[in-house]
Amino acid sequence: MRHPQPTRQAHEKFCRVEEWTRVRDARGRTGTHHVTYELSLKDGRILRTRISHPVDRTTYGARIWGHILRDQLEVTDDEFWACARDRIRPDRGEPVVPLDALPADLVHLLITRVGVDETTVAAMTKDEAVARVNDYWMGRD
Template sequence: MSERRRPATRTDHENFCITEGWAERKRATGKRGTHHVNYEFALPDGRILYTRISHPVDRTGHGPSIWSHILRDQLAVTAEEFWACVEDKVLPDRQELQVPAETIPVGIVRVLIVEAHVPEAQVQAMTKAEAIQRLAEFYTTGR
């Protein structure tokens, strides 16, 4: 069960962005916007998160509905991760993108599944070398 916390303020929101290393977005002219402070953050998976904090950045709180939207859609963290970052400077665990060491080219996958009628699950379990071997077998024997 999560502990009861005070509502998050605009200052907390900005402290989170600063602590995690978000970059402040400026207008094309290089100036800050007049109504919001905008931040962006590039994730390891290639997505870019955007958040905006209304002026003035102060102790004004966010309503529960807007706050859940900010956490989920703009900051992409849980409330626990947010507060750990703001209060204890613990950065959220943003997993590095795991790229498979060796992938099977899509053309080989297509031929094995569509033409050689190898079940998709079996193809997914193959290494690249096994897939190439199976493709060579299909081309030489027709099976």
């Protein structure tokens, strides 16, 4: 897919949409202003990217843009533009909790107090799990 020329403005928007943390503003000897952003990942790594300011429509060259995507943002060009233009955040491999997942304290109660084995608990719906605990507390189990 063909994308527009990458700009500092798009880079900044990507960081805002994905909720990177702004950690540093710096002025160099030439007066150039840089802003550094960080993103903490679930695996413990911290990504860093730096954007020269002012954020304007100045474009990045192909080599520097490839470096930013690969080494700083760790996304593909398609993922970058989906985030910057369409607000679709990149998949960082974070686990998604199913809507019908049993709460951890309910699972713990079923296994340790009620005596239900893990395989049976894993196959239960939330309604079944709650009913089983209610039966236990009412002495019907």
